[in-house]
Amino acid sequence: MRFICFFLLCVLTYSCSNNKAKSPKLINFIPDNTSVILKTANLEGLKSSLNNSDFLQKISEVNSYSSIKNKLVPFTRLNSKNDILICFSKNSKDSLDCSLITKYHKELLRTDSLSNYTEETLTLKNKTITKSTINNSHFYSTIIDSIFIVSSSKNVIENSFSNIVSDTELEKIYNTTNNDKTLSVILKPNNTFLKSFFIEDSLSLKSFTNYIVTDVDISQNNIFINGITKATDSTKSLINIFKNTIPQENQVQNITPSNSDGFMSFTSNDFKTIETNLIKYNSQDSITITSPLFNDITEIGVIYEDKNRAIVLNSIDLIATKDALAGEQNVIDTYREIKIYDYSQPSLFSKTFYPLISFDKANKYCLIDNFFVFANTIELLQNIIASYQNKTTLDNKTYFEDIKENLNDASSLMLITDYKTLNSILNKNSQEDYNYKLKGYTASAIQFIYDTNFAHVNGIIKKNKTKVSQNSVSEILNIKLDTDLLNGPQLVTNHITKEKEIVVQDVNNNLYLISNEGKIIWKKQVEGAVIGAIKQIDIYKNGRLQLAFTTPNNIYIIDRKGNNVSPFPKQFNSEITQPLAVFDYDKNKKYRLLVTQGKNVLMFDTKGAVVTGFKFKSADNNIICQPKHFRIGSKDYISFKTKNKLYILDRVGKTRVKPKTSNTYSNQPIFLYNNTFTTTTLNGSLVSVDSKGNVSTKNLNLSKKHNITATNKTLIAQSENKLSIKSKTIELDYGNYSNTQLFYINNKIYVSITDLQSHKIYLYDSQAKSLKNNFPVFGNSAIDLDNIDKDKNIEFVTKGENNSIIIYQIN
Structure with a gap:
């Protein structure tokens, strides 16, 4: 029996080590005549950085650069989840060959949505090669031991079946690269692309060194290089x-x-x-x-x-x-x-x-x-x-x-x-x-x-910084995406750096997380448009933040790397009709997720289970605003409304306050203003309900198309061309205005509104004074305002052109 166990152990050990030895690496498939290798773990981020880099855009019209860019076009369709190697080489005719190597997965190349795409299968000595054509541009691909190789050259693919090689020196160099940067660049000896870094003709790269490997961090106005040679x-x-x-x-x-x-x-x-x-x-x-x-x-x-x-x-x-x-x-x-x-x-x-x-x-x-x-x-x-x-x-x-x-x-x-x-x-x-x-x-x-x-x-x-005057606003970044934006950008917190990042969704329902330097950290397609603002929660209670939101039929919780947090997304058959409400009653990160579906409010915990202790059944009509949680003294209140009824509940969903009179309500949110539950009626009156159910109404002379926002001591209202901040009213130009926003940063109130018709962003303080001397500035959405980095200036983010995000800095 011992002999059999020993024999099985030997077989298993040999089998495992043999499989490991035969498992190829990406670098084993680098074509022989490769001069330059680009490595990235984020193809979408690389594309965005190349498109948004001011320096690279300035050199993009040169023939040598544009030819490389054109060769890369077919590869931009790939949806890789792993490291990618892009290899450049010159063939026997001194023409540029471009190849890409990555791990294969079934969604790597989505061809069903591509127009002008065709493919055919070629056979070479029992090996299969796929020839693909997009808009008259040809490329060839194959899969070898789970490695996907695609190239502009058929010869490169043919040779890849026999060119599985190990370059010890290259592997040592390769292992020094850092996946946290935009890309890594490896220059092999005698590369034919880069001739010199220096002014003097006597200093050529060919005679200067052999291997160079650098991690390259590309932002809109900077390129940082760090590596070894x-x-x-x-x-x-x-x-x-x-x-x-x-x-x-x-x-x-x-x-x-x-x-x-x-x-x-x-x-x-x-x-x-x-x-x-x-x-x-x-x-x-x-x-x-x-x-x-x-x-x-x-x-x-x-x-x-x-x-x-x-x-x-x-x-x-x-x-x-x-x-x-x-x-x-x-x-x-x-x-x-x-x-x-x-x-x-x-x-x-x-x-x-x-x-x-x-x-x-x-x-x-x-x-x-x-x-x-x-x-x-x-x-x-x-x-x-x-x-x-x-x-x-x-x-x-x-x-x-x-x-x-x-x-x-x-x-x-x-x-x-x-x-x-x-x-x-x-x-x-x-x-x-x-x-x-x-x-x-x-x-x-x-x-x-x-x-x-x-x-x-x-x-x-x-790029050196443009000198700006004090009390002015300057545009510091203009980030272009491949696709038009679906909604305005929002700031979220990076729990590692404590700085801010940007979340935005495009018209293809791709969600992006973008750094405050304009680099795409990840891009993820979700089912449907995000409803309302995205919340951040610490689901594991370890300081790491996740994004929580709803689309019309799903609750999503996504971690910092763009991965779904199990058991989410949670799918619903009935449509979700209001933004996700997140309650943390005792500030102990025991979150409650409230989902609104027409008349119904469902409460879930962070494991996706229904909270059975929440007894609220159904409203009398469709709920017309996002549920909110307020605390007055030691008591918790959950509030929402329908067209004809204001609900003020306790934690378990029972009525805690019953308003003594009824109204016909607008779809504006409910705020805690002067310790009362405050909203507006359809005809523009302000309604306040205290904790005993007493109702007071004040005619603000608002039109039916109005909006309000408030803190406990400050009320902001906008109606037609009038913006009221506390007791002061500003007359604006007539236009199509976004909802008014109120920000409280460093003990100071900021009030913002955007004219979507004339593309102007306005910003005021709590005294209704325009904040800086060069407002309004250009923008096409409501803003999100905060200090996004480690300096003392505050910034705000908005939609620029249809496919761009602008970051402004208040100096």
């Missing part, structure tokens, strides 16, 4: 000249004029090591005599100004560096009390530090504090001196401070560019002469920090 050959890749050195603090920005084109800086704790490594890299004679000028230098920089260059040496021993220049003391000019000297060895820098420095005409120099500055013109030196003394260097500019926040203070190699230089680098890579109109991108950066056998990479392309 690794060169496998220690002598043939330039990045390895920093091996066995320690990066020092970059300081060249302290002396670079803000009107320059940018600068490059490289640092070391020991420049002798850099020189030795460069001798090997350049295959020079090892007995080359080195200059004592660099013995006490921690940083060398190159400042760019058109075709001119200034070379900067950052010295830690001024006396020793001056001694090394003892034979170079011929004064040729004095500017602002700083002497400018002649320099007889302008080629020294290129001979010593090529290819980092290729400039060999720096025949003049001056000393500014601890910086020895060499240049080819007196004018350039004078500009550097004046900028330093006037404190108009890059380090004094707010736009440089903005990008510096995302960079390390110390790096082995760093490049800072202005918009003109960034434009020329882009053209160098696209081989086109194009004006990208990047004037807003005043400073961009890339830096490399050498570590043991690899280097960290940081990069930033950032």
Whole structure:
């Protein structure tokens, strides 16, 4: 018996390990000639980021970019729930091939709703390939061991059956990627797409390093890059000249004029090591005599100004560096009390530090504090001196401070560019002469920090903030979706960061969660339109928040990752007629979910079970507003109304207060105002019922088409072109107005209303004064207002054009 058990155990162990060994990974199917790999865990978020990025939209018209974009169009139809790899390569005809690899599931490609879509099945040696056509665009796909592979190239798919390979170095690089970012980019050795990051032609990416992998975070006005690079050959890749050195603090920005084109800086704790490594890299004679000028230098920089260059040496021993220049003391000019000297060895820098420095005409120099500055013109030196003394260097500019926040203070190699230089680098890579109109991108950066056998990479392309005046409103984001919006956007809380995010639904009933930087976190299709506002609850009582809402036939509870919380969604045969009401009587997160269906109110717990203790049966007529919970003293009240009756119940659904007189009610909500249950009649009167059932009526002279909102001490009413805030009335232009909204933030009341006809948003304080001097602003829906981030300014979100969301900031 023991032998049989032992035999079965061996078979089971072998079977499990064998299956595991045979289980392929996405990277095993990367085509051989792939140069660039994009990895994302959120295809919808990637699409949105690419479409909304100001920088990427500016470069999208260039042929090389648009050809990539066109190749990606068929893949945007995929509905992947897993990691996706997008691979770019050049084929034998130097044409672009694009391939996508992901795990297969049955809803991965929904073709039933696609017009102009056809497909046919091809057979290759008993292997099945699907040829698909969308609007005359062809692509090929297959499934191998649950891996779905689709490509613009038939050859790529054919080769995928035999090209299951393992690249150990690539796998190590791949495993460093982060799924929390918009995407990860892997550049393989000798990639044919990206040629250089640098200004100098002597610095090509091909000779600089091998593998580069970066996580890329794309928002509307920023692109942040963070990753590593690794060169496998220690002598043939330039990045390895920093091996066995320690990066020092970059300081060249302290002396670079803000009107320059940018600068490059490289640092070391020991420049002798850099020189030795460069001798090997350049295959020079090892007995080359080195200059004592660099013995006490921690940083060398190159400042760019058109075709001119200034070379900067950052010295830690001024006396020793001056001694090394003892034979170079011929004064040729004095500017602002700083002497400018002649320099007889302008080629020294290129001979010593090529290819980092290729400039060999720096025949003049001056000393500014601890910086020895060499240049080819007196004018350039004078500009550097004046900028330093006037404190108009890059380090004094707010736009440089903005990008510096995302960079390390110390790096082995760093490049800072202005918009003109960034434009020329882009053209160098696209081989086109194009004006990208990047004037807003005043400073961009890339830096490399050498570590043991690899280097960290940081990069930033950032649109500098437009200077705004105080007491003004500025548009900070305009987020475009693929489809028109069904309703106005709403703010919800991110329980991790405590900041706000945006929830919105499109006309295809897709629900989106969008970050306050404009990135789509997830997109999820629900059955039907969301009714009313979405609530947030903590169903597990652990601080994590879920979204709770109803559609016409379902209750949904969705977690932060876009997953349904079991046992929801809960489906109903009869139509749900009012927004979901969520009650937390004792603030202990023991939620009650109230669903209204015509005359009936059903109460559920968070497990989807009917709360049997709630005894309310049915109203006399259809309920015309969302049920609400109020607490006065120690007593709970549940209130709702029909056309002719106001219900005020206790927790178990029994009548707690019976109004002593009846009215014909409007469909406006019920509020607790002055500790009374307050709403309006159909003819525009204000009705208040106290806890004893006494009824008071006040004629507000409201039209039948009116709306109200209230706190316990503040009543807001809108009727036709009149907006009343407490006792004050404002006359608006005649229009089609959204419901009035009241926000209470930082002990201050804000009142908002939107004219949907003229697309104007108005905002007032509790004294009926317009809040800021440039209201009204453009918008097409009611707003949601709060502080969405960690600064002190408050923001609001609204619908812009049919498919866009606008975020405004009140400065």
